[in-house]
Amino acid sequence: MACPESLCDLVTKIEILGIGCAKCKRLFRSAKRKISIVAIAVFVFFTIILLMASVFSSKIQSQLILLIPVLFILLVIPVALNYMSRSQYADLEPVYEAEAKTVRVKLINENMIGKPVRIEGVVEQVYFQFLNRPQYLIADRSGEISVKMFTNPTEDIKVNDVVEAIGKVIHRYIVSGDPVINCVSIKKLKKTEDL
Amino acid sequence: MSVDTTKKAETMNRMLEYAVPLLGFMGVFIGIGLLTLHAAIDVRISIIGCLLSSFVLAYLAWIRPKKDIVALSTPIYSIIFLGFPLDDVSTVVLDVLYAASLTFLLVRLRNRFGASGALVKDKTELAEPIKSYLEKNRETLVSAGPESAHSAAKVFVRFAQGDFLAAAGAAESAIARMNNASTLCCLHNAFAIVQEQAERLDKSVPQPERFRTFPPEDVGVLAKIADPKANKAEMYDTALENALILIFACAWTASEKDRPHLLQFQTFVLKLLD
Structure with missing residues (x-):
């Protein structure tokens, strides 16, 4: 998906010059990549509506000076929310990395709700990536589990990627349902040994 | 049921x-x-x-x-x-x-x-695959005695809850108590396997080159028989799964007071048996 060129330039400069802390770089990298398709669709939809309305109504034409900024707010708010949630997750990452225990998928059960865990496995399915709230089905040699992420990840994770996911065990539907992982961090692993 | x-x-x-x-x-x-x-x-x-x-x-x-x-x-x-x-x-x-x-x-x-x-899922009885396994090994498991069975319940519960360090500690103390009483050998091995693997899980250490498994004489009481052609990783996993199932079965059979609590963990046992 295309992003504002200025943002691309800024991220490239940060990367080339090596300035900014690791968290800044991660945040910039994820902001560069992710503007939800839904946010774009909403923006496009209302732009079309506004254009059509302004053609047929002189009242609307006179209000364009107010309506056009409002239209852009529809893009700015999701980006800002995305940045804020990503920032929160970036703060949580080191905490979870320190506390999480590496477990096999089969050992994760409903009695472990609330425990931070780390799993390594192959991504079998990716859902809802277009909403910036991706859900992965990750499998290791012992089984498979859903890994839900409530923000966009710092890396583009695709099917068949070997990844390490860190997060907390939660119920699928808050108070009931099978255990799933509320993911704080998901990273591609270089290694390719049998999982 | x-x-x-x-x-x-x-x-x-x-x-x-x-x-x-x-x-x-x-x-x-x-x-x-x-x-x-x-x-x-x-x-x-x-x-x-x-x-x-x-x-x-x-x-x-x-x-x-x-x-x-x-x-x-x-x-x-x-x-x-x-x-x-x-x-x-x-x-x-x-x-x-x-x-x-x-x-x-x-x-x-x-x-x-x-x-x-x-x-x-039934709130008062164990589901079928667990029940059959328990019935098959009832006589062996009963000989563990209520004290070892209660220790088994503690080890299993702590492990299932993800408290790996506590589970390893509980398994270690159970082994110490069993050495005095010289009881069920397979249960002793199960505790040793859980202790070893729980310690590694707590430290997030990968699977070692050499690890504990059940000796051939325990095969009769195990829920899962490892494929002889299986790789080391599979054997490592199967050893832990067998150990946990055996510990659960022992706790259920010989410690009736722990049954209501153990029932909450039967989904996990079913997963291990799968």
Whole structure:
């Protein structure tokens, strides 16, 4: 998906010059990549509506000076929310990395709700990536589990990627349902040994 | 779960599944009847058929281990339909569409969300694969004695809850107590395997080159027989799974006071047995 060129330039400069802390770089990298398709669709939809309305109504034409900024707010708010949630997750990452225990998928059960865990496995399915709230089905040699992420990840994770996911065990539907992982961090692993 | 209880649950679920389209379309027919006969009764009363149908569908979704959020939320729509009355013809059309949707959701629930929870989960008895395993090894497991069995319950519960360090500690103390009493050898091995692997899990250390497994004389009491051609990783996993199942079985058989607590962990045991 295309992003504002200025943002691309800024991220490239940060990367080339090596300035900014690791968290800044991660945040910039994820902001560069992710503007939800839904946010774009909403923006496009209302732009079309506004254009059509302004053609047929002189009242609307006179209000364009107010309506056009409002239209852009529809893009700015999701980006800002995305940045804020990503920032929160970036703060949580080191905490979870320190506390999480590496477990096999089969050992994760409903009695472990609330425990931070780390799993390594192959991504079998990716859902809802277009909403910036991706859900992965990750499998290791012992089984498979859903890994839900409530923000966009710092890396583009695709099917068949070997990844390490860190997060907390939660119920699928808050108070009931099978255990799933509320993911704080998901990273591609270089290694390719049998999982 | 006894055979009778399972049969009753099966019959009950089947009846409830039939009730979903029956109630929905019964409402439709009542609506059409009232509309064509120009009866003095309000046609909107026919929505009650779909309302009841949606509650039955939501119940069927609720008792499944894997929940279907769409089926669970259908009563909300019924209440909304009741709260926003339409004219008579629109009510009947809405009835038809809603009853058809509920029927479609029932088919989807059956195909995508598996058997009902009532058939696979019982709050008072162990599920079938665990029960058979326990019955097969009852005589061996009873000889563990109540003290070792209670220790087994502690080890299992802590491990299942993800408290690996506590589980390793509990397994270590159980082994120390068993050495004095010189009891069940396979249980001793199970504790040793859990202790070793729980310590590694707590430190997030990868699988070692050499690790504990059950000796060949314990094969008779194990739930899973490792494939001789299996790689080391599989053997490592199978050793832990067998150890945990054996510890659970021992705790269940020889420590009756721990049974209510252990019942909460049977889903995990089923997963290990899978």
